[in-house]
Amino acid sequence: MRITLTVNGARHDVDDVWEGESLLYALRERMGLPGSKNACEQGECGSCTVYLDGLPVCSCLVAAGQAQGREVTTVEGLADGERLHPVQQAFVECGAVQCGFCTPGLIVSTHDLLEHNARPSDPEIREALAGNLCRCTGYEKILDAVRTAARTLSAEQP
Amino acid sequence: MDFLAPTTWADALAAKAEHPDALPVAGGTDVMVEINFDHARPPALLDLTRLPVLREWARDGGRIRLGAGVTYARVIDELGATLPGLAMASRTVGSPQIRNRGTVGGNLGSASPAGDSHPALLAADTTVEVASVRGVRLLPIGEFFTGVKRSALAPDELIAAVLITPPSGPQQYCKIGTRNAMVIAVSAFGFALHPDRRGVGTGIGSAAPTPRRAPAAEEFLAGELEAAGLWDSRGALPDGLAREFGHRVRDAASPIDDVRGTAAYRLASLSVMARRAATWAWDAHRSAACGPSDEDPPVRMHP
Ligand SMILES: Cc1cc2nc3c(=O)[nH]c(=O)nc-3n(C[C@H](O)[C@H](O)[C@H](O)COP(=O)(O)OP(=O)(O)OC[C@H]3O[C@@H](n4cnc5c(N)ncnc54)[C@H](O)[C@@H]3O)c2cc1C
Ligand code: FES
Ligand code: FES
Numbered sequence: 486m487r488i489t490l491t492v493n494g495a496r497h498d499v500d501d502v503w504e505g506e507s508l509l510y511a512l513r514e515r516m517g518l519p520g521s522k523n524a525c526e527q528g529e530c531g532s533c534t535v536y537l538d539g540l541p542v543c544s545c546l547v548a549a550g551q552a553q554g555r556e557v558t559t560v561e562g563l564a565d566g567e568r569l570h571p572v573q574q575a576f577v578e579c580g581a582v583q584c585g586f587c588t589p590g591l592i593v594s595t596h597d598l599l600e601h602n603a604r605p606s607d608p609e610i611r612e613a614l615a616g617n618l619c620r621c622t623g624y625e626k627i628l629d630a631v632r633t634a635a636r637t638l639s640a641e642q643p
Numbered sequence: 644m645d646f647l648a649p650t651t652w653a654d655a656l657a658a659k660a661e662h663p664d665a666l667p668v669a670g671g672t673d674v675m676v677e678i679n680f681d682h683a684r685p686p687a688l689l690d691l692t693r694l695p696v697l698r699e700w701a702r703d704g705g706r707i708r709l710g711a712g713v714t715y716a717r718v719i720d721e722l723g724a725t726l727p728g729l730a731m732a733s734r735t736v737g738s739p740q741i742r743n744r745g746t747v748g749g750n751l752g753s754a755s756p757a758g759d760s761h762p763a764l765l766a767a768d769t770t771v772e773v774a775s776v777r778g779v780r781l782l783p784i785g786e787f788f789t790g791v792k793r794s795a796l797a798p799d800e801l802i803a804a805v806l807i808t809p810p811s812g813p814q815q816y817c818k819i820g821t822r823n824a825m826v827i828a829v830s831a832f833g834f835a836l837h838p839d840r841r842g843v844g845t846g847i848g849s850a851a852p853t854p855r856r857a858p859a860a861e862e863f864l865a866g867e868l869e870a871a872g873l874w875d876s877r878g879a880l881p882d883g884l885a886r887e888f889g890h891r892v893r894d895a896a897s898p899i900d901d902v903r904g905t906a907a908y909r910l911a912s913l914s915v916m917a918r919r920a921a922t923w924a925w926d927a928h929r930s931a932a933c934g935p936s937d938e939d940p941p942v943r944m945h946p
Binding site for chain 2: 486542547548612616617
């Protein structure tokens with residue numbers, strides 16, 4: 486089937502979508518957007534997190550057909566051209582990335598957290614990132630990155 | 644595979660009647676796992692996310708009519724104070740991403756013995772509204788679950804809503820898991836005090852082939868509170884009463900050993916959760932006499 490949706494602000498017409506396929510598959514394999522990662526396909530790891538109509542969801546658990554006419558923002562849509570979003574910059578600076586599989590999902594979840602809560606406490610960060618697993622870094626550097634991003638963003642908008 | 648995406652409730656019911664094999668998909672948090680892992684290959688998917696009516700909740704007489712497509716995140720945000728037991732259960736589901744998609748109707752559709760909404764809905768005496776082109780049926784929630792992952796839903800029916808009376812007293816939800824997030828319950832317990840009718844509601848999760856109530860325990864506790872005049876006096880619970888209630892809840896369960904835990908652990912934990920839930924709820928009921936509080940009750944996770 487054909488689906489039409491908006492991804493990172495641009496309209497996409499996608500053909501030959503299998504009715505049972507996930508939005509994650511369609512993004513990666515049909516729209517050339519491999520930022521969202523496929524690490525479990527069962528909602529456990531959060532590597533595939535994208536915004537769907539403004540809400541962070543596991544794109545592996547959304548049927549591509551359910552995204553017909555909807556707005557999706559992936560990790561690729563957060564940067565401003567070559568200029569990284571402060572959340573992305575903070576992950577780089579804090580060394581919160583090793584293999585990088587979990588990173589796109591963590592960045593989308595962190596982006597959403599900081600949109601709603603500019604100065605989250607550590608328990609709030611842990612709660613917000615409870616659906617994102619990292620198997621390499623250990624979470625200390627990830628927490629550092631979230632705190633750093635929170636500081637940068639609040640400094641930008643006092 | 645076909646992909647059916649009705650935009651009106653009448654079209655959805657017609658589609659289900661015409662394609663009884665079509666698998667409804669709401670949040671997809673159960674369905675898509677099955678499809679991704681090749682465990683399900685339905686001839687068609689019936690997308691329910693284009694039906695605004697399923698995403699609504701409203702007051703309906705004295706009750707809340709909660710559309711089957713309302714997500715856990717919205718139950719927490721919009722109904723935390725109105726349906727505290729269900730909101731507490733919702734906070735324990737999966738992760739933020741899962742709560743943004745997963746729905747109460749999908750939880751019922753899967754009818755897992757471990758579904759977190761079920762003990763809360765059982766304790767609150769919920770009615771499930773199911774519909775087909777043949778008409779609407781109102782099922783007491785206790786009759787909805789018929790076996791492991793089986794429900795009373797007919798092949799041509801969809802779940803429209805659940806009808807819940809906002810509580811006249813405190814509610815509690817307790818869940819045992821290995822982590823504070825992303826866990827299927829090892830065992831779970833929902834509790835409601837109904838001071839208006841001097842009753843008690845219970846719901847047991849993950850400790851029987853279906854979610855179920857503990858009717859003998861409910862009658863016991865309500866009767867003891869009556870006999871001691873406590874419904875009127877709001878006095879302290881007599882020594883041992885909550886413990887005995889916990890034992891009776893435990894006796895209503897029939898768990899199995901599985902990868903998440905042993906039957907013996909499930910029984911022991913149920914008895915502890917039921918004792919604590921009853922104690923916390925009764926204490927809240929006693930302090931509520933000093934004036935209403937519109938704060939959300941805290942979620943308690945164990946251990
Ligand atoms: C990572 C992860 C963690 C999870 N954690 C928990 C947890 O902690 N607690 C818990 O209880 N569950 C958990 N789940 C399971 C799942 O999220 C819940 O069961 C959720 O409520 C399913 O809702 P949904 O809208 O996503 O259902 P879907 O997957 O869309 O559907 C589930 C079933 O219900 C049927 N269905 C859906 N809506 C209707 C309707 N209106 N009428 C008729 N049939 C319908 C579908 O056909 C399907 O059989 C988890 C799942 C994942 C992937
Ligand atoms: S790939 Fe979607 S949650 Fe792991
Ligand atoms: S950096 Fe490898 S999984 Fe997180």
